[in-house]
Amino acid sequence: MRQVCVVGVGFSQWGEVWRRSLRGLFVDAAMNAIKNAGVDHLDSLYVGCMASGPFVSQEHLGALMADYLGMKGLPAMRVESACASGGMAFRQAFIEVAGGFSDIVMASGVEKMTDCSGDDATAALAMAADQEYEVFNGATFPGLYALMAHAHMARYGTTRQMLSAIAVKNHKNGAKNPVAQYPFEITIEGVEKSVMIADPLHILDCSPITDGAAAVIVTTEEIARKLGKPYIKVLGSGLATDTIQLAHRADLTTIKASTLAAERALKMAGKTIRDVQFAEVHDCFTIAELVILESIGVYKPGQAGPAILAGETALEGKFPVNSSGGLKSKGHPVGATGIAQIAEVYKQLTGQAEKGRQIPGSPKIGMTQNMGGSGASSVVHIMEVA
Amino acid sequence: MRQVCVVGVGFSQWGEVWRRSLRGLFVDAAMNAIKNAGVDHLDSLYVGCMASGPFVSQEHLGALMADYLGMKGLPAMRVESACASGGMAFRQAFIEVAGGFSDIVMASGVEKMTDCSGDDATAALAMAADQEYEVFNGATFPGLYALMAHAHMARYGTTRQMLSAIAVKNHKNGAKNPVAQYPFEITIEGVEKSVMIADPLHILDCSPITDGAAAVIVTTEEIARKLGKPYIKVLGSGLATDTIQLAHRADLTTIKASTLAAERALKMAGKTIRDVQFAEVHDCFTIAELVILESIGVYKPGQAGPAILAGETALEGKFPVNSSGGLKSKGHPVGATGIAQIAEVYKQLTGQAEKGRQIPGSPKIGMTQNMGGSGASSVVHIMEVA
Numbered sequence: 195m196r197q198v199c200v201v202g203v204g205f206s207q208w209g210e211v212w213r214r215s216l217r218g219l220f221v222d223a224a225m226n227a228i229k230n231a232g233v234d235h236l237d238s239l240y241v242g243c244m245a246s247g248p249f250v251s252q253e254h255l256g257a258l259m260a261d262y263l264g265m266k267g268l269p270a271m272r273v274e275s276a277c278a279s280g281g282m283a284f285r286q287a288f289i290e291v292a293g294g295f296s297d298i299v300m301a302s303g304v305e306k307m308t309d310c311s312g313d314d315a316t317a318a319l320a321m322a323a324d325q326e327y328e329v330f331n332g333a334t335f336p337g338l339y340a341l342m343a344h345a346h347m348a349r350y351g352t353t354r355q356m357l358s359a360i361a362v363k364n365h366k367n368g369a370k371n372p373v374a375q376y377p378f379e380i381t382i383e384g385v386e387k388s389v390m391i392a393d394p395l396h397i398l399d400c401s402p403i404t405d406g407a408a409a410v411i412v413t414t415e416e417i418a419r420k421l422g423k424p425y426i427k428v429l430g431s432g433l434a435t436d437t438i439q440l441a442h443r444a445d446l447t448t449i450k451a452s453t454l455a456a457e458r459a460l461k462m463a464g465k466t467i468r469d470v471q472f473a474e475v476h477d478c479f480t481i482a483e484l485v486i487l488e489s490i491g492v493y494k495p496g497q498a499g500p501a502i503l504a505g506e507t508a509l510e511g512k513f514p515v516n517s518s519g520g521l522k523s524k525g526h527p528v529g530a531t532g533i534a535q536i537a538e539v540y541k542q543l544t545g546q547a548e549k550g551r552q553i554p555g556s557p558k559i560g561m562t563q564n565m566g567g568s569g570a571s572s573v574v575h576i577m578e579v580a
Numbered sequence: 581m582r583q584v585c586v587v588g589v590g591f592s593q594w595g596e597v598w599r600r601s602l603r604g605l606f607v608d609a610a611m612n613a614i615k616n617a618g619v620d621h622l623d624s625l626y627v628g629c630m631a632s633g634p635f636v637s638q639e640h641l642g643a644l645m646a647d648y649l650g651m652k653g654l655p656a657m658r659v660e661s662a663c664a665s666g667g668m669a670f671r672q673a674f675i676e677v678a679g680g681f682s683d684i685v686m687a688s689g690v691e692k693m694t695d696c697s698g699d700d701a702t703a704a705l706a707m708a709a710d711q712e713y714e715v716f717n718g719a720t721f722p723g724l725y726a727l728m729a730h731a732h733m734a735r736y737g738t739t740r741q742m743l744s745a746i747a748v749k750n751h752k753n754g755a756k757n758p759v760a761q762y763p764f765e766i767t768i769e770g771v772e773k774s775v776m777i778a779d780p781l782h783i784l785d786c787s788p789i790t791d792g793a794a795a796v797i798v799t800t801e802e803i804a805r806k807l808g809k810p811y812i813k814v815l816g817s818g819l820a821t822d823t824i825q826l827a828h829r830a831d832l833t834t835i836k837a838s839t840l841a842a843e844r845a846l847k848m849a850g851k852t853i854r855d856v857q858f859a860e861v862h863d864c865f866t867i868a869e870l871v872i873l874e875s876i877g878v879y880k881p882g883q884a885g886p887a888i889l890a891g892e893t894a895l896e897g898k899f900p901v902n903s904s905g906g907l908k909s910k911g912h913p914v915g916a917t918g919i920a921q922i923a924e925v926y927k928q929l930t931g932q933a934e935k936g937r938q939i940p941g942s943p944k945i946g947m948t949q950n951m952g953g954s955g956a957s958s959v960v961h962i963m964e965v966a
Contacts, residue, residue: 251703251715253634257823260821267820272661273658276640289676322640438640442647571656
């Protein structure tokens with residue numbers, strides 16, 4: 195297998211972007227990534243997108259995006275694993291380059307969520323849950339994550355304040371990220387006074403509905419070196435699944451697919467979780483960030499909450515988490531999120547994070563954890579400074 | 581790159597299958613493929629599906645299908661390129677095995693189309709066209725292919741009878757295929773007297789709305805040999821795209837993405853189109869089969885029609901096409917079609933086609949051509965007897 199590298203990243207505007215369509219968002223991010231990497235062509239394109247059919251009545255994004263990028267003919271396809279679609283697109287690009295099939299591949303993700311042509315965005319997102327057994331009975335994602343939160347609180351004494359601290363920390367980071375949809379700070383009190391969505395989750399525990407796209411250029415080390423741009427190495431990729439239905443899981447306080455995905459990625463990388471110095475994780479809800487940090491082994495069960503309260507996951511803490519602002523503050527255009535995580539690790543490892551949010555101490559190894567639904571699909575990548 | 585093989589195939593029931601859900605169809609096909617190959621586990625799963633969101637309000641098929649197959653934990657994801665989703669799933673399995681990432685991968689496809697939760701199946705299928713420029717203006721696929729048919733008739737003198745002959749030939753083959761949705765013969769006169777859908781296309785020029793799934797087991801030659809089952813070798817895989825909008829194409833009488841995909845697959849295989857002895861092609865409409873045979877180089881432009889009338893593409897002709905019955909007679913569960921094509925080539929090359937539809941003369945090399953929308957995504961595979 196060849197050493198795979200990431201050599202450039204790009205974003206579209208993120209937020210309620212009324213002036214750009216699905217394809218416009220993609221092209222903005224893709225062109226920024228191409229310019230950032232300095233590549234003059236692509237060999238292949240992966241587009242991660244969860245639900246462009248339900249959202250804007252458009253499937254078949256591979257060909258559409260290749261065309262609007264001015265590259266018709268290009269091998270291109272869409273991959274989908276709900277909110278893990280971006281991470282899956284990156285994994286496929288990684289496999290294609292590592293295996294020697296292509297030299298320069300774009301992994302991208304996009305979602306246009308604010309002009310939903312279906313019932314509403316919540317109904318479209320609910321298609322990541324089990325339609326026949328969960329959605330049919332009225333479940334939505336805030337409700338499913340609220341169940342996990344209650345289970346975690348009951349077993350480990352996790353507190354409301356711990357969840358709030360996650361939101362506050364992510365908004366503090368996001369306030370310095372120019373792509374962030376909500377680039378402002380919030381307070382513990384503000385989270386707890388915000389409107390209740392699904393007890394114990396308030397609206398400031400929830401990631402927002404976002405239009406946005408992100409793209410990264412995946413290539414060989416030889417080409418990355420020749421381009422003369424900063425690049426990072428991809429050391430490992432891990433993918434795992436679990437039952438979608440929460441009712442079928444043995445334990446609601448952990449996300450087993452993330453445990454497995456992290457183990458697989460670390461094994462491929464030849465590293466342990468102790469070698470990893472920071473992570474972007476999938477904080478679709480505050481409780482998700484807490485559960486994931488335990489599931490991937492950064493903290494033992496029940497210990498993430500206290501560590502978060504102690505500031506360990508802050509930008510200057512011993513294991514910074516979601517330096518980008520996370521899904522909470524940066525926004526969560528579901529198909530794009532996994533790619534945005536890779537882009538953040540790229541920026542941090544190459545020292546290109548914006549002023550005030552560069553992780554101190556020049557970290558060498560970072561990790562992304564992206565997941566779909568209530569964690570039934572999880573994909574983890576380990577990256578190292580070149 | 582390792583030699584990749586196909587070692588077992590499976591189908592669900594195809595047709596209007598009211599007693600099986602999306603996941604049930606998948607499991608039926610997947611279990612049949614596992615049994616057929618004699619494998620005791622999978623390393624990874626790809627699910628090709630075009631529009632389970634619009635059809636049955638369910639995205640996130642990778643995790644869902646892995647779980648219902650009794651394999652939670654399994655790396656799994658969905659790939660989508662409209663009606664080429666099955667072919668894309670196979671290509672990803674090929675890349676994963678060839679590159680040494682996995683040893684035993686299931687490539688599958690599924691679509692549940694007859695209990696559409698959206699407006700109607702035609703609206704869901706139209707999401708493969710350009711929503712903003714084609715569908716918005718009222719275009720549907722019969723209309724788009726009718727435009728191609730008129731262009732081909734005007735330039736090459738292609739006749740109504742040539743199109744009818746394709747439908748008649750495919751139903752003749754499909755009548756002997758136990759999986760076929762419409763396993764009966766039709767006549768030239770019957771096609772021409774059937775209801776008009778979009779001039780010049782009658783309903784018997786159109787593939788049907790189908791529920792169904794198909795799965796194949798993709799593995800290394802070493803494992804295929806050990807399993808002691810008949811297997812075939814995959815020699816080449818080619819993928820290409822084009823603009824989705826017909827209005828942006830230079831020429832409506834050819835499908836350029838199929839030309840490019842075939843060239844790429846043949847190049848990887850180290851073969852020419854003259855080495856290929858039969859093909860399964862994407863006859864979503866009769867005109868599509870005719871245009872594809874010219875686009876992939878089996879016939880020169882304008883010559884496929886006369887050759888079809890002369891019986892050259894019949895089961896006993898010099899280049900049999902759609903021995904399975906094609907999309908026309910076998911049915912077209914869009915995400916499953918590309919996998920069903922691979923399964924047919926497997927059956928033909930291993931001499932396992934059902935009585936009366938085995939291609940005479942023990943052919944050694946076969947080809948599949950699967951496409952999305954009006955051909956904007958095309959994926960071609962070349963396979964050889966082991």
